[in-house]
Amino acid sequence: TRADITYFGAGPAALPTDVLETAAQALLDFNGTGLGIAEHSHRSELATNIINEAKADLVNYLDVPAADYDIIFMQAGGTGEFAASVYNLVGAWVARQHAAILQDPLDGATEEGVLASLRHRIKQDLKLDYIVTGGWSLKAYQEAVRLLGPEHVNLAADARTINDGKFGKIPDQSTWSLSKDAALVYYCDNETVDGVEFPEFPSVLAPREDGTGPIVVADMSSNILSRRVPVRNYSLLFFGAQKNLGCTGVTVALLKKSFLPPTTPQPSPALLRKLGLPIPPIMLQYETIAKNNSLYNTLSIFDVYIAGLVLKKLLKTYPDKVDGQQAVAEKKASIIYAALEAHPDVYRIVPDKSVRSRMNICFRVTKNGNVEDTEKAFLKEATGLGLTGLKGHRSVGGIRASNYNSIPLEGAEKLAGFIDAFAMA
Ligand code: PMP
Numbered sequence: 001t002r003a004d005i006t007y008f009g010a011g012p013a014a015l016p017t018d019v020l021e022t023a024a025q026a027l028l029d030f031n032g033t034g035l036g037i038a039e040h041s042h043r044s045e046l047a048t049n050i051i052n053e054a055k056a057d058l059v060n061y062l063d064v065p066a067a068d069y070d071i072i073f074m075q076a077g078g079t080g081e082f083a084a085s086v087y088n089l090v091g092a093w094v095a096r097q098h099a100a101i102l103q104d105p106l107d108g109a110t111e112e113g114v115l116a117s118l119r120h121r122i123k124q125d126l127k128l129d130y131i132v133t134g135g136w137s138l139k140a141y142q143e144a145v146r147l148l149g150p151e152h153v154n155l156a157a158d159a160r161t162i163n164d165g166k167f168g169k170i171p172d173q174s175t176w177s178l179s180k181d182a183a184l185v186y187y188c189d190n191e192t193v194d195g196v197e198f199p200e201f202p203s204v205l206a207p208r209e210d211g212t213g214p215i216v217v218a219d220m221s222s223n224i225l226s227r228r229v230p231v232r233n234y235s236l237l238f239f240g241a242q243k244n245l246g247c248t249g250v251t252v253a254l255l256k257k258s259f260l261p262p263t264t265p266q267p268s269p270a271l272l273r274k275l276g277l278p279i280p281p282i283m284l285q286y287e288t289i290a291k292n293n294s295l296y297n298t299l300s301i302f303d304v305y306i307a308g309l310v311l312k313k314l315l316k317t318y319p320d321k322v323d324g325q326q327a328v329a330e331k332k333a334s335i336i337y338a339a340l341e342a343h344p345d346v347y348r349i350v351p352d353k354s355v356r357s358r359m360n361i362c363f364r365v366t367k368n369g370n371v372e373d374t375e376k377a378f379l380k381e382a383t384g385l386g387l388t389g390l391k392g393h394r395s396v397g398g399i400r401a402s403n404y405n406s407i408p409l410e411g412a413e414k415l416a417g418f419i420d421a422f423a424m425a
Contacts, residue, residue: 006388006411008411010393012248013243015246015247015406016313050301051073062322065231069231072255072289073289073304082144083284084285085236088259088266088287094122094275101117129186130154130155130156131202136188136219157171157175163352167351170355173202184216184217192243192402217234221238222243225405227358235255238251239251314405325405332409333358336419346423347364350396365398375397401415
């Protein structure tokens, strides 16, 4: 049964049982309305309340500076956000250049002159920077190249170049080749497949004293809600719900309001067409979603509802909010890593110690030399004990213990106990 299992899958992840019990009831009959939560209109007042409450709880839990940031719910998935971040921040870059050209009486004289200047600036200066530290930032980089062409996308750092062609380290910031005034600088805060997590916000990307600085975009799909986030350092951060927030189907974007109208309206499709730049699908356009409080089209209110229940539970469990969860996440991770480190002849932790993820703990079982068979035995024995979902990603193999928020301390202790027992056997 559910109670016998600790599920370490990388996503979708386990959800707290009491959240699912409440949600199961709400699927049948939401608050005595006779209609389930997945049946109610997304235009109903109760749907709007669910959205607004989840937003307010997220603001509260993460201390989001809500005057300057908007929160939107989308269906894009992390993968959709790879594209959305490109469309929207390239749009914002074009809007800024356009405004600057219009202020210049020489270039701004005729429509043709404006277009010529814009084309020139795009050719010369439009750059998106990607820090590639694992499979997910690599996919985001590839999507940018696919949408814009390689001439506009700068691989500012590639972690494989310092680690024999494999992920597992983060290149020193001093080696990153950042563009001047990039339309965005992108990184993935926690690489779910490779078990690499940024230990802290990269200081080269920090805003300057006057508040200006690089336009930083981060994918926090697999570590959001597990540690404090310096929100003000980001122009955009996004995360799919299906690890620490809720169930698959809803994605959250936290966007600096200055990238939205009235400060920065997206360029018109006609202008983008003339400039040869891609036109965002309407459901990936942040300004459209934000203007409609995430209800431009049919949003799964059930998914937002589950996310809301998870946030309420976190707020109830941790009076000091995300700091409380952070302490637990660190404790669980250190218990598991300590068990692995105690047997260096049996286990090899994949990423470098300085960038080990607290969320996705990736290791190989090298005992006996025959790694594949030993790992099969490891997984089989673990499953027998109710420790499931430990198989590594198909692209890299090995073992991956995903230590998301819903893994209780006892679950981490049980896994550590098994890691120790397997090594001693
Ligand atoms: N980014 C990260 C860090 C992820 O872990 C994942 C999925 N596991 C994605 C992006 C892609 O998300 P989705 O499958 O929702 O598109």
